[in-house]
Amino acid sequence: MSLEAEIYEAAGKEFNIGSPKQLGVVLFEDLKIDEKPKKTKSGQYSTNEETLQKYADHPIVGKLLDYRQISKLKSTYVDSLPDLVNKRDDRIHTTYMQAVAATGRLSSQNPNLQNIPIRTERGRAVRKAFIPTDGDHIILAADYSQIELRIMAELSGDKGMLDAFEAGEDIHAATAARVFGVKPEDVSREMRSKAKVVNFGIIYGISAFGLSQRIGVPRHEAAELIENYFEQYPDVKAYMDKSIDGAREKGYVDTVMQRRRYLPDINSKNGTVRGFAERNAINAPIQGSAADMIKMAMIQIGKAMDDAGLKSKMILQVHDELVFDAVKEELEPLKEMVEKLMRNAMPSLNVPIKVDMDTGENWLEAH
DNA sequence: CGTGTCACG
């Protein structure tokens, strides 16, 4: 039986599975899988993945999640990308926008090639379709390792975090050891996993509530983790406070290359509005400086490839990653050039920058 | 054209 038919059977009727509105009615009024359903801002029933996961024991839920994943991949990638292949050169071309993202990142549209799937098995099948020109070429992917955390270490000058990077430590494990107060060798997978969420959260301007939601612990425990984090990395805390104070005084924050993000709401009397601006004040210099760095690298790499007369092409940028359609014979010099120029894109940093590279017969393999 | 959802870093 088709997934679609199985869902209708479990629902007891046919309906448009692609309509969140209809699906909400089926789940919460017909099947009554919850007495107090979560609602969206506009008052509809929430049916997103996070919400559905809570009802994983109900037979319809797994089918719905499967259906959702498959229809997403089909409509956005499988059905759409073939229509965008250029007749002249048989390739897909994106348009990079340089003045859309408030932080200075590029964005990619028509089609967006910065959100090609990689996280699920079905999604990875899509990424496999991105292949080199021919048998004389190979895909080279080079990405910055933990670039935003390294930039946070740089901008804050936090000794503990800088030391961890200089020692080549696994930063999430090192953070886990610190915030949970255990020896590095006693860090469990779960501790590392939580510390990873905390590290990301810090960059985004975390709240105890947000952290507790994401790692599934009571809010007071989340608050304790954050407190421990700032005790362990005190200069990170000082840097975040300084970012917000600077924004209040100047009305903007800026990146290492002086790109500004104006934050008119930073002094708002509305706590929610002000909170957003404060998180932007923390995040924008970090995300934006990473964007500056890869742009500097791209300029230098483009020039160096040109000067060296290489025929390989730089074909994609995905925020912390560059992808090349590399002539196999040029691979070694190209790799050396890319690694060096990405690593040294911005001179005079204190934090070491790490670049991971790999090659493959398709974009997936190059990871 | 707004909403909800979900693909990526």
Add this chain to the structure above:
DNA sequence: ACGTACGTGACACGT
């Protein structure tokens, strides 16, 4: 008491 992690783009639905 309230809302609650940053940045994007594309798709389907429903008005």
